[in-house]
Amino acid sequence: MQIEAQNIVKRYANHTALKDFSVTLESGKITGLLGPNGAGKTSFIRILNQIIGADTGKITIDGQQLNKSHIADFGYLPEERGLYNNMKVLSHVVYLARLKGIDKSTATQNAHDWLDKLELSDWKHAKVRQLSKGMAQKIQFICTVIHDPKIIILDEPFSGFDPINAELIKQEILELKEAGKTIVLSTHNMNSVESICDNIILLNSGNKILDGSIKTVKEAHRPDTYHIQFRGNVIGFTNALWAGYELIERKQLGNEHFVATIKLLNDNTINNLLDTVIPHVQIEGVNEVIPSMNDIFIQAITEDSDG
């Protein structure tokens, strides 16, 4: 299902959480919803889930205005999540599934399937309070997807998981993506964004400041900076860079053996750089510095806040 949010504005008593926010979320894709605390992510997620309403703007699902009939199409895993501690695992999962509108027998069957899949079958008659934190997190994930929603919104889905279970959940999310679900992943964990997201939306103070595929965003944020590993006279190397380049950093690896980080200036290319330094030193390796999502996040937020 494709979600189109157009010109969404959400105001609270003392601030505006979303300012004319528009975005498209595609089916079969995982979209990372990023931003610092207070950026407006939770407000947007709540609006999508119809927990709160937007003041202005429009959201459509496959062209149809978002309404209460879409409730069963959504699966939502909030960031700070809880369960009823006194309920038994199976009853709890079935209860939340039925609240989403599926019948008891389907809910029970799906619950058994998911508990098997996430290796929790032995705990289905245990009370929630008897579960470890990781197990409870898995139950919460099951509650999110048990009714086979077409749109899945995951807020920090990996928090609280050990690396093994985090990988297990990651694989489940990727399977759901392959099944054509529209997945929104809100997180501060940039590694998980890089590893599973197809697209990102970056919010700051209610404004969208970045939107696009990971590849496009990274391309747009290339810093034109390279690591050059070389042997030879470092003074000659440095003097050669006096115009058109900026030596950001230099490290000595051994006797006359260095690695330097150089930023290209004035429309110079990597070939120009190599032409400049090859006469002075012996080049051993060249790598472009690719920005991480973390770098892009910090850079974009800083620039937006300063600007």
Next chain:
Amino acid sequence: MGKIGLIISREFFSRIKKRSYILMCLIGPIIISLFAVSAINITDTQKRYKVLVVDEQGISGNWTPTTQWCDFEMGNDMTDEEFEHSKYDALVTINQGVVSNNTVQIMYKAYPNAHARADIIHEAELKLEGLRLAVNNINKESYYKMKQRLNVKDYVLGQEISFFDQNKSKVGLVFAILIFIFIFNFGIQVMRGVIEEKSNRIVEILVSSVKPIQLMTGKIIGIGLAAISQFMIWTLLTALIMVAVKDNVYPDRYDPKDQTVKTASSINSDSEGADDNVSLAKEVNDTAMMIYEELSFSGWLMYFGFFMVFGYLFYAGIYASIGAAVDNDTDVQQFLIPVTLPLLLGVLAAYSSMTDPNGPIAYWGSIIPFTSPIVMMARFPEIAGTENGWQIYLSMGILVASALFMFFFASKIYKTGILMYGKKASLGELWRWVFKRS
């Protein structure tokens, strides 16, 4: 089952399966039965009554000087003031037409204990019995077939009292206290349920599936059903205990029917046998008679059910709002005290209404919905069937309207409050939540 049905079901079953709930279901009836039995026994005071019998025409003849609870003296009539300063505790006046009007007037210095009163009435009945047999020239067998209970007019220092109604008010007070306990206990459960869902954030998942008002409605009804179930279990078990007490602890003491039968059966027996029956008759205890014979429990339960249900609905909305407005248990106190205070005032007003059922405290306490479920429960036995009976229906109507209004009011606060984390709401914010346009 609809979504509200699912929520009701979860709230109901999650509560009735709790150990504390089951324990209360069992302990409650025992406590109530102990109260009832104590009430019966408390009336068994040991004080002997000095009774002056005024029978200026000598119609009833000489009274037995001493009975188990009373010492009788024959004498002349006296004014209320003289009586108040006399050595007597009671003054029995036998009027000239007693045979035809079957009425005896008894004046007490203070509210009488049931034994002494029963003794006086029994002695009067014995005297009248002899008198009627002689006047009508009939045998005892025929007499017992047509015998009617003596019509007794009780006064305390000139003020006519209704012996049973006073006791009924006490029962009303017990029911009023039960309503207080139910509203407070289950109202708090509503509040804690909301706080639990809010603090562990499951509410965020729930309201992505159901509307907040559905969630609140389901919770209030589910917990309310648990309360009603507990009350039904209490009623059933208390009834069983009281029947067991009646049949096994006081087998022949409190049943006027048994008493009549036995008295009648003694007609042809010798004098010793007759004395035994006299002592049985003396054991009549008005509290016990009231509990076992006089109260129309189906009527009481109907009123109790009404005031409990609507009192609970009125307060449950408030408690749900508090749960939604606070962020954790420690913030609760600030809101809880102003809500609990009216309930406690209700209990005090209910107590006061026993002595002054038509006074301003009783009237306003039974009309204002914050206290009316409690106060009217204690007051209605005094005013039902009187010219003030309409006040019961006024109170009921106002309570229903107020409960509906409070539900609407609470749903507004609940809807916003459950999604606000990290701080408790100020009064200004609560105002905005209620009156802002959605």
